[in-house]
Amino acid sequence: MTHVRAVILATLAVLLAGDSAWAQATAVPEKAWSFSASAATYILPDEPNYVLPTFSADCGWLHLEGRFNYEDRDTGSAWFGYNFSVGETVTLEITPMIGAVFGNTNGVAPGYKGSLTWRMLQLYSETEFVINPGDSDNNFLYTWSELEVAPVDWCRFGLVVQRTKAYQTEFDIQRGFFAGVSYKGLDVTAYVFNPDADRPTVVVTVGVGF
Numbered sequence: 001m002t003h004v005r006a007v008i009l010a011t012l013a014v015l016l017a018g019d020s021a022w023a024q025a026t027a028v029p030e031k032a033w034s035f036s037a038s039a040a041t042y043i044l045p046d047e048p049n050y051v052l053p054t055f056s057a058d059c060g061w062l063h064l065e066g067r068f069n070y071e072d073r074d075t076g077s078a079w080f081g082y083n084f085s086v087g088e089t090v091t092l093e094i095t096p097m098i099g100a101v102f103g104n105t106n107g108v109a110p111g112y113k114g115s116l117t118w119r120m121l122q123l124y125s126e127t128e129f130v131i132n133p134g135d136s137d138n139n140f141l142y143t144w145s146e147l148e149v150a151p152v153d154w155c156r157f158g159l160v161v162q163r164t165k166a167y168q169t170e171f172d173i174q175r176g177f178f179a180g181v182s183y184k185g186l187d188v189t190a191y192v193f194n195p196d197a198d199r200p201t202v203v204v205t206v207g208v209g210f
Contacts, residue, residue, distance in 0.1 A: 033059045038187075038207030045199030047167050058083060063095045071130055071142065072166055075103030081113075091117045099128065107132040107139075120150050140165050146178065156180050160191055169194070174201065185209045 040052040050073060056065040063081035071077055081097035094114030101107045111128030125145040132138040141163060148158035157179040163172065171194055180189030191203040 033057060034209065036207060036209040038205055040203055040205040042167065043202040043204070044167055045197075045201065050167075052166075063097065065097070065099075069166060071101050071109070071128075071140075072103065072105035075101060075105045077101045077109065079111075089118070091115075093117075097128075101130055105130065105132070105138065106134075111142075122146075122148050122150065124148070148178075154182050156182075156189075160193070162193070169201070170197075176200070180205075 035055070035057050037055045038053070040054075041049065042052065043049050050069055052067070052069045054065065054067045054070070056063065058064075061083050063079070063083050065079040065081070067077045067079070069075065077099045079097045079099040081095040083095050084093070086092045092114065094112060096112045097110070099109040099111060101109055107130045109128045109130045111126070113124075113126035115122055115124040117123075123145070125143065127141070127143040127145075129141050130139060142165075144160070144162045144164075146158055146160045148156045150156040158177065159175070160178050161173055161175045163174070174193040176191055176193035176195055178189055178191040180187060182188070185208055187205075187207040187209075189205045189207075191205070193201040193203065
């Protein structure tokens with residue numbers, strides 16, 4: 001229950017805050033719609049490979065997102081979120097979200113995605129807790145976090161951790177490293193999880209923003 005309380009309370013705190021810690025924060029200014037799409041190919045050592053596509057749309061404070069194969073195989077999720085941005089030299093961007101999960105896994109999921117940036121350093125994290133109303137044993141905390149260095153605009157590298165049940169692994173928390181390049185809105189990143197295992201997991205992500 002510790003994970004449940006932590007994620008739910010953190011999400012509610014951000015959504016309801018106004019006169020407290022978020023009093024000095026302002027919602028992202030209104031602007032035209034922006035879109036992003038990505039496809040992550042999971043190359044697994046002991047299971048069939050699969051692709052995890054995501055699509056998101058943002059307009060000012062509004063964030064909409066769809067995912068497939070994220071929480072489980074043959075499972076989709078639809079998300080609604082609120083964009084916040086705080087700071088200039090050190091910038092915090094965070095989007096508390098609520099999602100509906102359907103398919104092989106069903107439930108409701110409070111969560112967030114956000115980043116903390118200072119110069120060439122960035123900490124990025126996305127976390128959700130899937131609550132299955134009919135079977136609490138299938139509740140699960142998912143997380144993906146990156147600590148990156150971007151010495152130039154088109155190149156980044158760093159460390160990554162994730163926790164997922166979309167595929168089986170001997171590690172509860174998987175960890176590894178990554179490197180990525182970008183060009184005119186196109187981003188390609190390669191991740192290696194569990195590099196000390198006999199057969200590591202490799203993830204190759206291709207994303208585009210428009």
